Amino acid sequence: MPKPYMRKMPATWWLTKRAYFWFMMRELTAVFVGAYCVLLLVLVWKLKQGSPAFGPVMDWLQTPWSIGFHFIALVAALYHALTWFALLPKVIVIRVGEEKLPPILLVGAHWLLWAIVTAGLVWIVFFK
Amino acid sequence: MAKSTGETIWWSLFAAGGVVAALLIPALILTTGLLLPFVDIGAIPNVKSPGFVGLFALAFSVIGKLLLTVAISLPLFHCAHRIVHTSKDLGLHAAHTLIAVLFYGGAIVGTGFAVWVIWLFQPVSS
Numbered sequence: 001m002p003k004p005y006m007r008k009m010p011a012t013w014w015l016t017k018r019a020y021f022w023f024m025m026r027e028l029t030a031v032f033v034g035a036y037c038v039l040l041l042v043l044v045w046k047l048k049q050g051s052p053a054f055g056p057v058m059d060w061l062q063t064p065w066s067i068g069f070h071f072i073a074l075v076a077a078l079y080h081a082l083t084w085f086a087l088l089p090k091v092i093v094i095r096v097g098e099e100k101l102p103p104i105l106l107v108g109a110h111w112l113l114w115a116i117v118t119a120g121l122v123w124i125v126f127f128k
Numbered sequence: 129m130a131k132s133t134g135e136t137i138w139w140s141l142f143a144a145g146g147v148v149a150a151l152l153i154p155a156l157i158l159t160t161g162l163l164l165p166f167v168d169i170g171a172i173p174n175v176k177s178p179g180f181v182g183l184f185a186l187a188f189s190v191i192g193k194l195l196l197t198v199a200i201s202l203p204l205f206h207c208a209h210r211i212v213h214t215s216k217d218l219g220l221h222a223a224h225t226l227i228a229v230l231f232y233g234g235a236i237v238g239t240g241f242a243v244w245v246i247w248l249f250q251p252v253s254s
Contacts, residue, residue, distance in 0.1 A: 011219045027214040033149045034207030036157055037200050041238065043160060044196055045245045047187055051180045058180075062165040070161025077157055081150035110150075118155040125159050125186060126167060126175050 026083050032076035035069075085110045138209055138232065145206025152199050193246050200246075201239040208235040 014024040046057045060066055088110060089103030168177040178186065186192050208231035215227050 006221065009219060014217075024214070027210050030149075030207040030210035033153055033203050034211075036153065036161075037203045037207070038238065040156060040160065040196070041200050041242050041245065044187060044200070044242075045249075047180075047184055048245060048249055049251050054180055054183075058165075058168060061161065062169065066161065067165065070157055074154060074157045074162065077149060077154045080146075081154060084146050084150040114151055114154070117151055118158065121155040121159050122163065125178055125183075126163065 026079065029076040029080040029083075032073040033080060036073045036077070039069075081114060085114075138205070138212075141202065141205035141235075142209035143206075145202035145204070145209075147202075148198055149203040149206050152195070153203060156199060188246075197242060197246050200242040201235075204235040204238045205232075208232050 014020040043057055046053045085107050089106050092106065094101040094106065163172075164177070166172055167175050168179075170177070187196060211231050212224075212228045216224055220227060
């Protein structure tokens with residue numbers, strides 16, 4: 001089979017245009033999301049082992065390293081959500097009779113759902 | 129062709145993980161990583177920490193278990209898919225198969241471990 005032609009590209013191509021840069025930032029959000037999921041898995045694992053195993057985890061959560069990581073991860077996850085919801089109107093087309101549902105309503109509905117989920121979790125964990 | 133079927137599965141998991149990562153992950157990061165450490169030392173007035181017992185009861189209730197399983201496993205596949213494809217865009221064609229096996233494999237192992245921890249693991253001491 002003939003090898004497909006591949007144009008040589010420097011690995012820094014995404015620094016040449018603003019749009020490429022934000023594309024790469026969007027892809028980078030996945031690294032933080034993945035890292036957080038691994039962390040959450042460890043957290044749940046230690047929690048299940050019992051109070052003596054969970055104590056050091058709680059202590060670590062209070063270090064500046066942890067707070068810093070979670071802050072960056074939150075910004076990354078929010079940027080992921082922003083780009084993900086913004087793409088939805090291109091994937092989902094909802095028709096109301098003859099009219100197409102305006103994209104802003106679809107995106108808005110997802111942010112509303114996001115707000116309910118976020119407020120719901122905070123309420124259940126800290127206020128119930 | 130087998131390859132296209134495979135791609136469909138990875139893409140579906142990527143999409144499902146993307147939804148979870150957008151809707152659920154910010155709330156979890158905020159709760160476990162940014163609010164819990166401050167609430168636990170009493171830094172926020174009038175908000176009581178759920179403590180070990182409260183967190184345990186929440187995490188391992190039926191809804192908590194389902195939520196954690198979904199919140200850990202699906203974004204792992206989402207993350208793997210993005211890394212596998214973007215590494216190609218960054219010129220890592222030669223290592224593509226290795227990267228794919230490593231990251232999709234990692235997501236499968238992570239999911240397996242999560243299911244075991246959340247649903248099966250019973251520590252002897254507790």
